[in-house]
Amino acid sequence: MARFGWLLYLLLASTLHAAPGTRDGKGSGAEMVRPFVAGSLARMVADRAGKPFILGFWSLDCVHCGEEMKRLKALKQRYPGLDLVLVSTDGEVEPSALAAHLQAAGLGRTEQWVFADPIPERLRQEIDKRWYGELPRTYLYGRDGQVSAVSGLLNDDVLAPWLKRNLTR
Amino acid sequence: MKLPALLLLSLGLALLPAARAHEGHGEAAPRPMAAATPTAKPSLAIGADMDAQGGLWVARVEAGWIKVSVSRDGGRSFSAPVTVNREVENIYADGENRPKLRVLADGTVYVSYTRALAKPYSGMIRFAVSRDGGRSFSAPVDVNDDGEGSHRFDALLADEHGTVVLAWLDKREGAAAAKGGKTYAGSAVYYALSQDGGRTFAANRKLADHSCDCCRIGLAWDRDGTPLALWRQIFGRNTRDFALARLPLAPDQAPEAPQRASDDNWAIDACPHHGGDLAVDARGRYHLLWFTLGSTRQGLFYRHSDDGGRSFSAPVPVGDPERQAGHPALLLDGKRIRIVWRDFAGNRFRLLAMTSNDGGDHWQPARVLSEAVGPADYPRPLMTSRGGLVLWHTAQGLQVLPLDSGEAP
Structure with missing residues (x-):
């Protein structure tokens, strides 16, 4: 029974993770955007089971997020195997607007979430007590279990060593 | 009038939609939400002031309307x-945006706010005045004089003698640079002056190039009656x-070069959405309060200057950065200085x-x-004839809290 439960969990998890990639252009895209609530990060990290990934927080009105998206798109092109997760902190917006925005930025196939709590501080407290909400904010999860946080545009100082340790082209 | 320790009350029906809109957000199911317009977003952001008779004035944003009401019973x-x-x-009322309100001794009420335009980061600086004790307001006017574009984060300062100062963050330089294929870092700080109680404003003036884009401006009167900005x-x-x-108030006087007021070394390509506050006391001491996550220091800090900003006292940390202590405000009462702020601990704002x-x-x-x-909302401190108080607009209602109770002198 325990084994079955684990299999079921894996199946569900893989289905969820596959969902963004299976999008065929139909619909508003809103169904791709998952609500990020208390506990979401813990599940996201547990699902990865130590595999490296990049967790990027952004918003529609963040001045520097357009440039950040360009850099992430280029990064994804260089490293197609990169596991990238994008979380919008916009809160009460149409999820389809978020999906459309990422689609236009060439990141439409990325796993997408949106803050779904009237108190973003509650979510930030779980993510990182020292994060005051400045955007973009990016966390680099390494296979060594280490997490690097970057406020503002991703820069090579932090990214290059992380890529070297965690990804092969 | 003795103020009770804690008054929990509602500003009428306006608060109910805000509370209702937040119900059910704990659930994880996605659902269609309102469009990302300031109009549609319920907001707790208020502007507040106290009149000479102890009347407590509040301006709030309700579904695209600025509403002003007054309490005569504390x-x-x-x-x-x-x-x-x-x-x-479409009124900006998120982040550090809020309607601004100033009430004069003669009953004149000034209101300013930023009207959002369809284009991202764009807006118009708006101003309205009541000359009949708040019973009616003039039609709001645009104070920025260059048409539609990026003008946001209005700050309002007014004296009892007809001088009104509006300062804001303005991207007209950036727009001009972009047309010439050039780039321009950040925004500029612009301001407009009225010397006739807001009936007319002089041409917009630039105070400084290259401000950050999304942090509120702190405004205060310097001891000689010149407005000061942080x-x-x-x-x-x-x-x-x-x-x-x-x-500078005189039209022929050029603005002085800005002085650096903090040396936090926060090098970041991001918008902190977190400004500071400023006050000047009767001796001319500048009191500064600000937020940084620089390499030198992180969190909220206070410092003062006795020589017009040429030198400063050592920064004093305020609050706990592990609890996101933020968005502070200053209140002066003679030699007594207050700092109020909000943080998040456990599952509650404090x-x-x-x-x-x-x-x-x-x-x-x-x-x-x-x-x-x-x-x-972030706290709004106010001085009254009976001491300081702080207004805090929460989803449960407006809290009016005296600052002087149970405190050793």
Whole structure:
């Protein structure tokens, strides 16, 4: 029974993770955007089971997020195997607007979430007590279990060593 | 009038939609939500002021309308709200945006706010005035004089003699640079002056180039009656520390070069959405309060200057950065200086205060004044003839909290 439960969990998890990639252009895209609530990060990290990934927080009105998206798109092109997760902190917006925005930025196939709590501080407290909400904010999860946080545009100082340790082209 | 320790009350029906809109957000199921317009977003952001008779005035944003009401009983009950704008407007009321309100001794009421335009980051600086004690308001006017574009984060300062100062963050330089294929870092700080009680404003003037884009401006009167501004400036390529400058009132007087007011070394390509506050006491001491996550220091800090910003006292940390202590405000009462701020601990917002009784040289430990379950605005401190109080608009209602109770002098 325990084994079955684990299999079921894996199946569900893989289905969820596959969902963004299976999008065929139909619909508003809103169904791709998952609500990020208390506990979401813990599940996201547990699902990865130590595999490296990049967790990027952004918003529609963040001045520097357009440039950040360009850099992430280029990064994804260089490293197609990169596991990238994008979380919008916009809160009460149409999820389809978020999906459309990422689609236009060439990141439409990325796993997408949106803050779904009237108190973003509650979510930030779980993510990182020292994060005051400045955007973009990016966390680099390494296979060594280490997490690097970057406020503002991703820069090579932090990214290059992380890529070297965690990804092969 | 003795103020009770804690008044929990509602500003009428306006608060109910805000509370209702937040119900059910704990659930994980996605659902269609309102469009990303300031109009549609319920907001707890208020502007507040106290009149000479102890009337407590509050401006709030309700579904695209600025509504002003007054309490004559210390916040227990409020008058029927008076609507300021003539047509529904998309009004910025998120982050550090809020309507601004100033009430003069003769009953004149000034209101300013930023009207959002369809294009991202764009807006118009709007101003309206009541000359009949808040019973009616003039039709709001655009104060920025260059048409539609990026003008946001209005700050309002007014005296009793007809001088009105509006300062804001303006991207007209950036737009001009872009047309020439060039780039321009950040925004510029612009301001407009009225010497006739807001009937007319002189041409917009630029105070400084290259401010940060999304942090509120702190405004205060310097001892000689010159307005003084504190804002987050971009130094070098992307170091976002604070700057101070006086805003010349005389049209032929050029603004002085801004002085660096913090040396936090916060090099970041991001928008902190977190400004500072400023006050000047009767001796001319500048009191500064700001937020940074620089390499030198992180969190909220207070410092003062006795020589017009040429030198500063050592920064005093305020609040706990592990609890996201933020969005502070200053209140001066002679030599007594208050700092109020909000943090998030456990599962609640908290309202905290810290007092200095010697003009900012020494500080007493922080005190928790109140807590809130659910969303909460940043605190707004006010001086009354009976001492300081702080207004805190939470999803449960408006809290009016005296700052002087149970405190050793």
